[in-house]
Amino acid sequence: xxxxxxxxxxxxxxxxxxxxxxxxxxxxxxxxxxxxxxxxxxxxxxxxxxxxxxxxxxxxxxxxxxxxxxxxxxxxxxxxxxxxxxxxxxxxxxxxxxxxxxxxxxxxxxxxxxxxxxxxxxxxxxxxxxxxxxxxxxxxxxxxxxxxxxxxxxxxxxxxxxxxxxxxxxxxxxxxxxxxxxxxxxxxxxxxx
Amino acid sequence: xxxxxxxxxxxxxxxxxxxxxxxxxxxxxxxxxxxxxxxxxxxxxxxxxxxxxxxxxxxxxxxxxxxxxxxxxxxxxxxxxxxxxxxxxxxxxxxxxxxxxxxxxxxxxxxxxxxxxxxxxxxxxxxxxxxxxxxxxxxxxxxxxxxxxxxxxxxxxxxxxxxxxxxxxxxxxxxxxxxxxxxxxxxxxxxxxxxxxxxxxxxxxxxxxxxxxxxxxxxxxxxxxxxxxxxxxxxxxxxxxxxxxxxxxxxxxxxxxxxxxxxxxxxxxxxxxxxxxxxxxxxxxxxxxxxxxxxxxxxxxxxxxxxxxxxx
Numbered sequence: 001x002x003x004x005x006x007x008x009x010x011x012x013x014x015x016x017x018x019x020x021x022x023x024x025x026x027x028x029x030x031x032x033x034x035x036x037x038x039x040x041x042x043x044x045x046x047x048x049x050x051x052x053x054x055x056x057x058x059x060x061x062x063x064x065x066x067x068x069x070x071x072x073x074x075x076x077x078x079x080x081x082x083x084x085x086x087x088x089x090x091x092x093x094x095x096x097x098x099x100x101x102x103x104x105x106x107x108x109x110x111x112x113x114x115x116x117x118x119x120x121x122x123x124x125x126x127x128x129x130x131x132x133x134x135x136x137x138x139x140x141x142x143x144x145x146x147x148x149x150x151x152x153x154x155x156x157x158x159x160x161x162x163x164x165x166x167x168x169x170x171x172x173x174x175x176x177x178x179x180x181x182x183x184x185x186x187x188x189x190x191x192x193x
Numbered sequence: 194x195x196x197x198x199x200x201x202x203x204x205x206x207x208x209x210x211x212x213x214x215x216x217x218x219x220x221x222x223x224x225x226x227x228x229x230x231x232x233x234x235x236x237x238x239x240x241x242x243x244x245x246x247x248x249x250x251x252x253x254x255x256x257x258x259x260x261x262x263x264x265x266x267x268x269x270x271x272x273x274x275x276x277x278x279x280x281x282x283x284x285x286x287x288x289x290x291x292x293x294x295x296x297x298x299x300x301x302x303x304x305x306x307x308x309x310x311x312x313x314x315x316x317x318x319x320x321x322x323x324x325x326x327x328x329x330x331x332x333x334x335x336x337x338x339x340x341x342x343x344x345x346x347x348x349x350x351x352x353x354x355x356x357x358x359x360x361x362x363x364x365x366x367x368x369x370x371x372x373x374x375x376x377x378x379x380x381x382x383x384x385x386x387x388x389x390x391x392x393x394x395x396x397x398x399x400x401x402x403x404x405x406x407x408x409x410x411x412x413x414x415x416x417x418x419x420x421x422x423x424x425x426x427x428x429x430x431x432x433x434x435x436x437x438x439x440x441x442x443x444x445x446x447x448x449x450x451x452x453x454x455x456x457x458x459x460x461x462x463x464x465x466x467x468x469x470x471x472x473x474x475x476x477x478x479x480x481x482x483x484x485x486x487x488x489x490x491x492x493x494x495x496x497x498x499x500x501x502x503x504x505x
Binding site: 011021024025042047143150168 | 276305309334
């Protein structure tokens with residue numbers, strides 16, 4: 001199911017362009033497909049910007065077994081990476097665990113690890129923590145928000161991430177509005193602010 | 194009548210082209226060599242254009258129109274950050290470059306924000322050194338209107354405002370407005386985007402045409418290209434490794450050598466039997482000491498100064 005983006009705000013032109021900008025930046029970081037629904041509140045006159053993102057699934061830690069296929073031959077385990085995005089992370093994790101002398105990169109996506117008898121051991125190595133996707137989404141949201149809107153608060157629990165931003169003091173009513181949106185996104189209901 | 198055109202082609206047999214330009218009494222305004230490729234912006238007499246075009250074709254190059262040749266344009270954004278600077282600003286700067294202008298991309302130190310945005314005197318003085326300015330703003334109408342009034346009204350050179358929505362009530366702050374661009378996260382490569390780039394270039398051409406018209410009423414004492422030819426033989430400029438060590442403006446030049454070190458030598462150069470220091474105002478650039486501005490005095494200004502000297 002494609003991701004749904006709802007934009008509300010006081011500036012009609014800005015709403016349309018920020019929707020495109022948001023989708024483009026999320027696509028750039030490779031997270032648009034993982035988003036179920038996004039809700040953007042744009043009030044440039046206040047200024048107040050709220051972006052709330054509901055992910056399709058709770059981000060989980062990625063292990064080598066998930067991003068690559070492994071097989072063992074004598075005392076060597078061969079790793080064949082299936083998702084190129086995780087190639088640097090896989091190599092880094094293997095170097096860290098077994099040392100550079102025992103890890104040989106055969107070509108771009110194939111790695112041989114010497115001195116390991118079981119592929120299960122390699123499968124269990126973590127290449128990306130469950131926090132990494134959230135950090136990437138937050139990075140994209142910070143890029144969407146205007147540069148001068150520097151006072152920011154983030155709510156990130158379960159599968160919903162909400163960022164509220166303003167230029168000067170963060171007023172209680174701004175945080176309240178963001179909380180209402182955050183809770184409504186968690187429940188998956190209609191948002192009325 | 195002179196015409197400005199650009200040769201775009203290979204380096205092969207380019208010496209023949211330079212010889213022909215010299216033979217017809219033309220001037221090379223800018224020469225840019227990248228590996229085996231060469232672009233030459235030249236000013237040649239109109240009647241000799243077919244001859245130059247034929248040679249360019251013969252040596253395997255193309256001839257392009259360059260309506261903005263001989264100008265230096267500042268493309269300014271609120272900051273140098275990734276929110277403001279990339280894509281539209283770079284694309285506009287590149288497009289103007291293809292039209293023959295020398296472009297400089299700048300960001301303000303404190304241009305971001307709605308309530309905290311500002312432009313200081315040093316920034317306006319630097320922008321005022323250029324022939325024209327393209328100022329880029331964002332997607333929200335209220336922000337564009339507030340910031341145009343705040344930032345653009347302090348700039349004293351012809352300015353084109355490029356923004357997203359159509360602003361209202363800010364016509365007095367700039368000379369032309371191009372709307373429908375705004376903040377983007379991707380290159381301007383769609384047909385609609387290319388059309389907008391053309392529109393920006395057309396508006397810049399128009400405001401510079403007005404400036405040229407104003408200059409024609411009381412033209413500079415010498416044409417900037419004549420001073421350029423003179424300066425090219427000055428060794429520090431000849432040896433300067435910076436790209437485009439001499440940049441032409443409509444009413445003068447920018448020479449990219451130290452003002453402190455070379456002011457005296459340049460002032461004492463002779464043009465039409467006069468010291469360059471007498472027919473030009475030479476000042477250091479506001480950016481830093483590594484370049485200087487040479488503004489050519491108008492004919493009436495030189496005549497007036499002559500009459501004052503005669504009275505003494």
